[in-house]
Structure formats: C-alpha cells, structure tokens
Amino acid sequence: MFLIAIHTVGSRxxxxxxxDEVSWxxxxxxxxxxxxxxxxxxxxxxxxxxxxxxxxxxLHRDENPIGYMSYDCRVWELGTFHPDAKEINVSQLDNGCRx
Numbered sequence: 834m835f836l837i838a839i840h841t842v843g844s845r846x847x848x849x850x851x852x853d854e855v856s857w858x859x860x861x862x863x864x865x866x867x868x869x870x871x872x873x874x875x876x877x878x879x880x881x882x883x884x885x886x887x888x889x890x891x892l893h894r895d896e897n898p899i900g901y902m903s904y905d906c907r908v909w910e911l912g913t914f915h916p917d918a919k920e921i922n923v924s925q926l927d928n929g930c931r932x
Contacts, residue, residue: 836862843886856880
C-alpha cells in the first residue's frame with residue numbers, strides 16, 4: 834500500500850503576514866500508485882491547493898519511505914529537495930519491483 838501525509842502552507846487571505854496551513858493535514862492511501870495520484874489530485878482540487886502550497890511530503894510503501902512527492906505527483910530521492918534530485922520511477926513498484 835502507498836501512503837502519504839499531506840501538509841500545506843500559504844497565505845489564506847493574500848497577506849504575507851498570514852502564513853499558515855491552507856487545508857487540514859490529510860493521510861491518503863491506495864493500493865496502487867496510480868490510485869494514489871488520483872486521490873491526491875482530487876484533494877488538491879477540493880482544497881484549492883496550488884504548487885506554492887505543497888510541502889513535498891514523503892511517499893511511503895508498506896511503511897517504508899520511498900521519496901519526496903512534488904505537486905505534480907512525481908517522486909524524488911530522499912534527502913534535500915533540490916532541482917538536481919534524481920526522479921524515482923514509482924510505476925515499477927506497482928509491478929512488484931523494488932528500488
């Protein structure tokens with residue numbers, strides 16, 4: 834099972850002084866990565882979450898951390914989140930492959 838805990842931040846009222854969560858934290862789980870992405874995109878839409886609100890949560894499979902997830906549901910190696918991070922092909926995990 835894939836699992837992610839989503840936390841969001843941003844300005845609720847457009848003021849730089851009002852920087853707080855823009856939605857309640859959410860725990861989303863699914864049997865396949867494709868199902869998880871569908872659930873995440875629905876959460877983003879329902880809560881009007883944009884890329885600037887996304888906190889790069891850690892994706893887990895069977896309680897084991899896999900990597901960071903960006904707003905566009907791509908997964909990146911664990912460690913410091915930066916533009917040079919290596920992308921992880923999570924779809925291979927849906928087929929029983931290990932990293």
